[in-house]
Amino acid sequence: MNENRQTWDERARALGATRRGVLFKGFTDEANGRLHDWHAWLVREMFAPAIGAEGGAVLDLGCGYGRLSQTLATARPDLFVVGQDISGWYCQRMAEAGGGAVLADLRALPFRPRSMAGAMAITSLMYLDRPEVGAAFAQIAAMLRPGAPLLIVDPGEELRSLIGRLAGNRVASATGGRGFQREEYIALARAAGFEVLGKGGNPRDSALLLATAGGRVGLGLASRLAGRQRPRAGGYSPLALHRWLLLKAPGEGR
Numbered sequence: 001m002n003e004n005r006q007t008w009d010e011r012a013r014a015l016g017a018t019r020r021g022v023l024f025k026g027f028t029d030e031a032n033g034r035l036h037d038w039h040a041w042l043v044r045e046m047f048a049p050a051i052g053a054e055g056g057a058v059l060d061l062g063c064g065y066g067r068l069s070q071t072l073a074t075a076r077p078d079l080f081v082v083g084q085d086i087s088g089w090y091c092q093r094m095a096e097a098g099g100g101a102v103l104a105d106l107r108a109l110p111f112r113p114r115s116m117a118g119a120m121a122i123t124s125l126m127y128l129d130r131p132e133v134g135a136a137f138a139q140i141a142a143m144l145r146p147g148a149p150l151l152i153v154d155p156g157e158e159l160r161s162l163i164g165r166l167a168g169n170r171v172a173s174a175t176g177g178r179g180f181q182r183e184e185y186i187a188l189a190r191a192a193g194f195e196v197l198g199k200g201g202n203p204r205d206s207a208l209l210l211a212t213a214g215g216r217v218g219l220g221l222a223s224r225l226a227g228r229q230r231p232r233a234g235g236y237s238p239l240a241l242h243r244w245l246l247l248k249a250p251g252e253g254r
Contacts, residue, residue: 005086009088011087017093019033019067021065034244039068043068043072046151046246049148050149050197051079057082057117058118059143061120062106062127063083063091063101068120079117080100081099084104106128109143111208113249114142114144117145121140121151123242126156137192144249147248148248149248156242156243157179159206168235182243189247195247195250196246196248201237202240202241203237206242
């Protein structure tokens, strides 16, 4: 755990509170901005409305510097958004921005049972070893109120591994993580008692970003020609860089 924390602190200090620090290091700011905008859309339009009207505390797992905590707080000002991250540098940045963050490992969350009205884990589970993912889902289920929503977003392993093979595995890094197969992702959530409320991905944006070499070649023109895919249109595809699940925690609830 200390080694992971040191590795992430080094990356955070090197890249700062930027999208390249928490998304794709090899993508341009514009390309990562497009991916961030899609994540923010999911948080604002899919996750925020699913949180109960009674409000409460909502957890941003792997919050980084708080890029999506801010989106949620704006969409639902009645909520108290709490961040969790393994990097002390990121937790400090989130605190300076006016949010609250807890320095903790995703494998050992320090939150009380049934204390959270919702949680989101955007590109966070991808950094766990496979045997640890089921235990993390179980921890998250335990700290959520019955029926509370969980939004997760992680890479699709089919496309991620293909890119790795084409690049001769040069894309691997200590903070690179790995993705999930389509059915595996759903099976892991259901094994912890979660119900799947919605799912999707970004295959069209993925093709655009890959065709422009991570935004380095003609992304602006290609974006205007291709337009933007709406997450509600589906896209839970092996050709998606990122896929999402909206889940409902076990137990009675909304």
